[in-house]
Amino acid sequence: MTRTLFHGGDVFDAASRQAAKADVVIEGNKILEIGTGLDGDEMVDTTGKTLLPGLFDCHVHFTSSGDLDLVNQVLRPFSIKYFEAVANMEATLRTGITSVREAGGSDLGVKTAVERGLVRGPRMQISIIMLSQTGGHGDGHLPSGACFASYDPYPGNPRGLVDGPEEMRRRVRELIREGADVIKVATSGGVLSPRDDPRHGHFRHDELDVLVGEAEAAGLFVMAHAQATEGIKAAIRSGIRSIEHGIYLDDEAISMMLEEGTWLVPTLSAPRAVVAAADAGARIGETILAKAHQVMEVHSDSFRRAVEAGVKVAMGTDSGVGPHGHNLEELGLMAESSSMSPGDAWFATTASAAALCGVEDQLGSIEPGKLADLTLLDGELADLTKLAERVSAVWKDGRRLV
Numbered sequence: 001m002t003r004t005l006f007h008g009g010d011v012f013d014a015a016s017r018q019a020a021k022a023d024v025v026i027e028g029n030k031i032l033e034i035g036t037g038l039d040g041d042e043m044v045d046t047t048g049k050t051l052l053p054g055l056f057d058c059h060v061h062f063t064s065s066g067d068l069d070l071v072n073q074v075l076r077p078f079s080i081k082y083f084e085a086v087a088n089m090e091a092t093l094r095t096g097i098t099s100v101r102e103a104g105g106s107d108l109g110v111k112t113a114v115e116r117g118l119v120r121g122p123r124m125q126i127s128i129i130m131l132s133q134t135g136g137h138g139d140g141h142l143p144s145g146a147c148f149a150s151y152d153p154y155p156g157n158p159r160g161l162v163d164g165p166e167e168m169r170r171r172v173r174e175l176i177r178e179g180a181d182v183i184k185v186a187t188s189g190g191v192l193s194p195r196d197d198p199r200h201g202h203f204r205h206d207e208l209d210v211l212v213g214e215a216e217a218a219g220l221f222v223m224a225h226a227q228a229t230e231g232i233k234a235a236i237r238s239g240i241r242s243i244e245h246g247i248y249l250d251d252e253a254i255s256m257m258l259e260e261g262t263w264l265v266p267t268l269s270a271p272r273a274v275v276a277a278a279d280a281g282a283r284i285g286e287t288i289l290a291k292a293h294q295v296m297e298v299h300s301d302s303f304r305r306a307v308e309a310g311v312k313v314a315m316g317t318d319s320g321v322g323p324h325g326h327n328l329e330e331l332g333l334m335a336e337s338s339s340m341s342p343g344d345a346w347f348a349t350t351a352s353a354a355a356l357c358g359v360e361d362q363l364g365s366i367e368p369g370k371l372a373d374l375t376l377l378d379g380e381l382a383d384l385t386k387l388a389e390r391v392s393a394v395w396k397d398g399r400r401l402v
């Protein structure tokens with residue numbers, strides 16, 4: 001088998017969160033060696049560049065393409081989203097992201113198409129659809145009585161609305177039957193839903209306990225869309241692994257996260273994408289836009305306090321709310337909004353994210369025996385500007401894709 005040597009540049013070390021000069025050798029789909037003075041059958045010159053493990057985005061929606069215009073959404077043919085997903089997955093790969101958690105929208109068919117090589121895309125853990133209470137963040141009913149069809153069930157995609165512990169038990173089991181790798185639940189209201197409030201906690205503890213119990217029985221983790229303080233605390237209490245968005249974090253919620261080892265996936269890009277879409281002329285409901293403005297400032301402040309306290313962070317963008325392929329802008333936002341160093345931001349995008357997803361034995365750092373997912377960045381890690389343009393090559397499973 002051909003041994004490929006990466007030589008001349010820096011390599012990111014997840015443990016120290018720093019880059020240093022080193023050689024890396026891969027063979028087949030595995031990383032063989034890291035060190036100095038290594039040789040191989042062919043060489044990739046990495047002079048002036050930094051080699052990173054394949055990057056993670058822990059919160060994307062491939063079947064959404066950042067078009068938030070209400071009228072456009074209502075008039076879109078149902079199946080166009082699967083074709084758009086092909087371009088969205090390609091854009092994600094091109095930015096160096098080789099693994100994602102799909103936070104809602106992609107079903108087993110999308111994942112299988114990538115695995116079979118019919119289309120190109122990152123490795124993915126799919127949640128299929130977010131579970132939400134009636135009137136919650138996943139309830140697509142509009143004040144007119146119309147309802148977004150994307151929330152209706154179809155083969156492979158169970159209904160997302162659920163009320164009561166018994167319905168919850170069945171629905172989680174249905175999601176597992178349909179191929180979910182992770183269960184997603186909304187434990188609070190959100191921004192992109194017309195009739196709920198991001199400050200309200202959703203689902204009661206009996207419902208969340210059943211949800212986590214059923215997921216655990218199948219060996220799956222749970223991710224919670226959680227913006228409200230009460231929704232965040234309820235999620236932590238019930239043993240949910242990650243808080244997505246985490247907008248209204250108070251000190252008690254932060255210390256609970258530290259105690260339970262809960263991850264924060266901040267998605268600082270998301271409310272900014274909503275405001276940017278409105279500025280560009282997208283017809284977004286007034287209530288939705290007001291909510292986006294309302295959460296933006298408090299969101300950054302919550303994130304800053306969580307980082308200061310030492311909460312575990314994994315990078316996630318909510319791409320799909322905004323266009324795909326801009327994922328790495330989140331690193332700059334994280335560093336600007338908090339005391340995170342660039343090394344911390346890369347750690348959140350690699351080793352920490354892999355640990356959140358439970359794949360740290362295979363991915364997330366450049367170590368012998370791990371899978372050969374690699375991203376080559378022009379220049380230094382400390383520079384978080386124009387990252388998308390600086391990703392010059394990407395390998396997934398030992399194969400160069402970009």
Ligand SMILES: [Zn+2]
Binds near residue numbers: 061103
């Ligand atoms: Zn999302």
